[in-house]
C-alpha cells in the first residue's frame with residue numbers, strides 16, 4: 001500500500017514512512033492511494049470478537065507488509081492493555097435508538113489514547129528495527145499532548161517535546177503532561193496561546209536543516225496512522241448494533257476533523273453508515289462551510305469544550321481531496337487561499353459531495369451546559385462538554401438508523417464545566433486519584449524559535 005499527498009507534490013511513501021513523517025513536505029496530508037474494502041461477510045465476522053482482533057482485521061490492509069501479523073497483533077495488544085474497560089470502546093444506550101460510544105477508558109481519559117497508544121508502539125517497533133531515534137514535537141491545547149506523553153514515555157528510541165500554552169490548559173490536562181518522570185518526556189509551557197504553540201511547531205518543521213538534524217517527527221492529528229487507528233471503533237460499535245445487516249449513523253464532536261474523517265474512511269471501506277454528522281461548538285467553521293459553501297476563518301472564541309476550539313481544521317483537507325474528485329491541484333489552490341486570504345468558496349461540485357457525505361450542527365455554550373444537565377437528570381450519565389455537543393446535535397439528527405454519538409472524553413477531565421451544569425464534581429477514576437499529589441516537571445520557554453531549538457538540542461544530546 002502506497003500513500004500519496006493531498007497536494008500532489010511529495011513522493012509516495014510506504015505505510016511506515018508515512019507514519020514516521022507525519023506531514024508531507026509539500027504541506028499536504030498523506031492518504032492511501034486506494035481505500036481497501038471489507039466485504040459484508042468479513043464485516044459480519046467481526047461480531048463477537050475482541051476489540052484487538054477487530055483492530056487487526058480493519059487496519060491490516062492499510063499496513064500491508066510493514067508489520068507481519070504476529071508482530072502487529074502483539075503491538076495492538078500492548079497499545080490497549082492500559083485501558084480500564086475490557087470492551088475498550090463500550091456502548092451505552094442514552095435513549096430510544098441513541099447510543100453513546102465511550103472512548104475515554106484509556107490512560108489519559110480521552111479518545112486520543114486509541115490512536116496515540118497504538119502509534120507509540122508502532123514507532124518503537126519501526127525505529128528499533130531501523131536502529132534510529134526520532135524527536136517528536138507537538139503542540140497541544142490539552143488532550144493531544146497528554147495522550148502523546150503517555151504513549152511515548154519511557155520508550156527507548158523517542159524523545160517527546162510537547163508545547164502547551166502556559167496557563168491555558170486545565171489543571172488535569174497540565175498535570176497529565178508534567179507528572180510523568182521519564183527522561184524522554186519534556187513538557188514545555190510556551191508563553192503564548194495555542195495558535196502560538198502550533199505556529200512554533202510549524203516553524204520547527206519548516207526549518208529543514210533543523211528538522212533533519214534532530215530527526216523531527218509529528219504525531220499530531222494529521223498523522224495518517226492516527227486516523228487509521230480511529231477507524232476501528234466505527235466498525236466495533238456498528239457491528240455491535242447489527243451492521244452490516246442494518247445501517248447505523250454517527251455523530252462526532254469535531255475540531256481538527258480527524259475523528260470524523262476516520263468515520264468517512266470506515267464508510268468507504270464498506271461499513272453501512274447512514275448519516276455521518278459533524279458536531280461543532282460555537283467555533284463552527286465546519287458547520288458554516290456545509291451550510292453556506294464558504295470556508296472562512298473567524299477568530300477562535302474560547303469555549304467549555306476547548307479541544308474543539310479551532311479555526312483551521314487540518315484534516316478537512318483530506319475530505320476536500322475527495323470532494324474535489326482527487327484533484328490535488330485544486331486542493332493546493334484552496335489551501336493557499338485559506339492561508340493567504342483567510343478562506344475560500346467551495347466549488348459547487350465539491351459542496352454537493354460534502355453535503356451528500358456529511359450532515360452538521362452546532363451547539364452553543366448554553367445548549368452544551370443544558371445537555372450535560374438534561375442527560376444527567378434523565379439517564380444518570382455524566383457527559384464531558386465535548387460529548388455533550390455531540391449529543392445535542394445528534395438529538396436533532398435522529399432517524400431510522402440507530403445513532404451512535406462519540407463520547408470523546410471523560411467528564412472528570414473538565415470538572416468545572418460539568419460541575420457548573422450538574423452541581424456535582426465528577427471524580428477521577430481510582431487509578432489516577434493521586435494525580436494532584438504527584439510532583440510536576442515543566443520547562444517554561446519564550447515564544448522564540450531559536451530558544452526552542454537550543455532547548456531541544458540540549459535535551460536530546462547523548
Ligand SMILES: *Cc1c(COP(=O)(O)O)cnc(C)c1O
Pocket residue numbers: 110111112143144221253254255256257258259260307308386387408409
Ligand atoms: C481532540 C478532541 C476532539 C476533536 O477531535 P478531532 O479529531 O480534532 O475532530 C473532541 N473532543 C475531545 C475531548 C478531544 O480531545
